[in-house]
Amino acid sequence: MVWTDYQLDVEEILRGEDLPEAELLSFAGGRVAGREAGIIGVPRLEVGRRYVLFLMPRGTPWATPTVGWGQGVFEVVRSETGLE
Numbered sequence: 018m019v020w021t022d023y024q025l026d027v028e029e030i031l032r033g034e035d036l037p038e039a040e041l042l043s044f045a046g047g048r049v050a051g052r053e054a055g056i057i058g059v060p061r062l063e064v065g066r067r068y069v070l071f072l073m074p075r076g077t078p079w080a081t082p083t084v085g086w087g088q089g090v091f092e093v094v095r096s097e098t099g100l101e
Contacts, residue, residue, distance in 0.1 A: 019054040021047035023062050025070075034075070042072075045080035058086040067093040 025040045046056040059081045062068060071089035072082050083089030 018045065019047045019049050020045060021061070025062075028067075031069075033072070042070075042082045044082070056080055060087040060090040062090070069093060 020043045023042050025042060027040050044059050046054050046059050069091040071084040073079060073084055
């Protein structure tokens with residue numbers, strides 16, 4: 018099985034258990050040796066982007082650590098007025 022690990026910088030925890038300042042999350046699928054193994058519904062995060070993540074409890078064996086697969090991932094974007 019191919020997995021993609023994301024090293025995240027945690028800015029704020031809104032609710033739930035405390036996480037370290039840097040958190041490693043693993044998602045099923047990814048790219049290895051020039052080949053791609055994608056799984057429909059598993060989100061892909063992008064470097065330099067900001068997200069609000071709704072995470073499953075630690076240790077929950079699943080293809081993605083986010084609730085509802087991609088439904089638990091929200092990108093924070095800047096509006097035209099410059100507010101977030």
